[in-house]
Amino acid sequence: GAGVSQSPRYKVAKRGQDVALRCDPISGHVSLFWYQQALGQGPEFLTYFQNEAQLDKSGLPSDRFFAERPEGSVSTLKIQRTQQEDSAVYLCASSLAIASGRAPDTDTQYFGPGTRLTVL
Amino acid sequence: QKEVEQDPGPLSVPEGAIVSLNCTYSNSAFQYFMWYRQYSRKGPELLMYTYSSGNKEDGRFTAQVDKSSKYISLFIRDSQPSDSATYLCAMTNSNSGYALNFGKGTSLLVTP
Numbered sequence: 001g002a003g004v005s006q007s008p009r010y011k012v013a014k015r016g017q018d019v020a021l022r023c024d025p026i027s028g029h030v031s032l033f034w035y036q037q038a039l040g041q042g043p044e045f046l047t048y049f050q051n052e053a054q055l056d057k058s059g060l061p062s063d064r065f066f067a068e069r070p071e072g073s074v075s076t077l078k079i080q081r082t083q084q085e086d087s088a089v090y091l092c093a094s095s096l097a098i099a100s101g102r103a104p105d106t107d108t109q110y111f112g113p114g115t116r117l118t119v120l
Numbered sequence: 121q122k123e124v125e126q127d128p129g130p131l132s133v134p135e136g137a138i139v140s141l142n143c144t145y146s147n148s149a150f151q152y153f154m155w156y157r158q159y160s161r162k163g164p165e166l167l168m169y170t171y172s173s174g175n176k177e178d179g180r181f182t183a184q185v186d187k188s189s190k191y192i193s194l195f196i197r198d199s200q201p202s203d204s205a206t207y208l209c210a211m212t213n214s215n216s217g218y219a220l221n222f223g224k225g226t227s228l229l230v231t232p
Binding site for chain 2: 004009031032036040041042043044045048059060091093107108109110111112113114
């Protein structure tokens with residue numbers, strides 16, 4: 001069974017370039033999450049989708065960050081005019097059901113391997 | 121100050137040792153507590169999930185939560201070299217249960 005996949009695995013961008021990071025969640029998973037993990041830090045929540053609806057984008061650091069999940073499956077995180085402080089690993093996770101935190105069997109977030117973004 | 125604090129280590133132990141990892145937190149609304157393991161260049165994978173205070177055991181792993189002290193622990197018995205990884209605590213509350221709040225992770229090395 002396939003897990004969460006992300007592409008590309010590594011991305012090097014020059015400052016000011018736009019980048020797009022792709023996430024393929026586990027098939028049938030309703031919920032999808034993006035996290036940002038800086039070097040030596042734990043993941044930080046960015047945004048949450050329930051199917052195609054973006055229910056929470058409070059963690060996006062600036063308006064240069066944009067995420068979408070138009071058909072309720074694949075998601076793309078886009079960063080415009082990249083800056084050096086955007087360098088991090090971007091993790092995508094999915095869970096089977098509507099995420100509540102109260103049901104570990106269906107709320108467990110399965111993470112992809114991440115995309116390591118380096119902005120020069 | 122971050123809501124979840126975790127000593128980053130590194131922690132080095134010999135094979136077979138008992139490992140104790142812990143986190144403290146400041147948000148008393150946190151009710152759901154998790155431990156994730158992250159190998160190098162991989163995404164985190166869930167090890168243990170605990171609701172509120174108490175203990176939970178799964179094989180060589182035991183998770184403890186003390187809400188009165190805002191302190192959680194993960195114990196690994198009979199540690200193996202394959203346990204070498206970064207261990208992340210994570211927690212959340214019932215209002216926004218989807219947004220996990222992670223510690224920065226503790227790097228563990230189990231030497232043969």
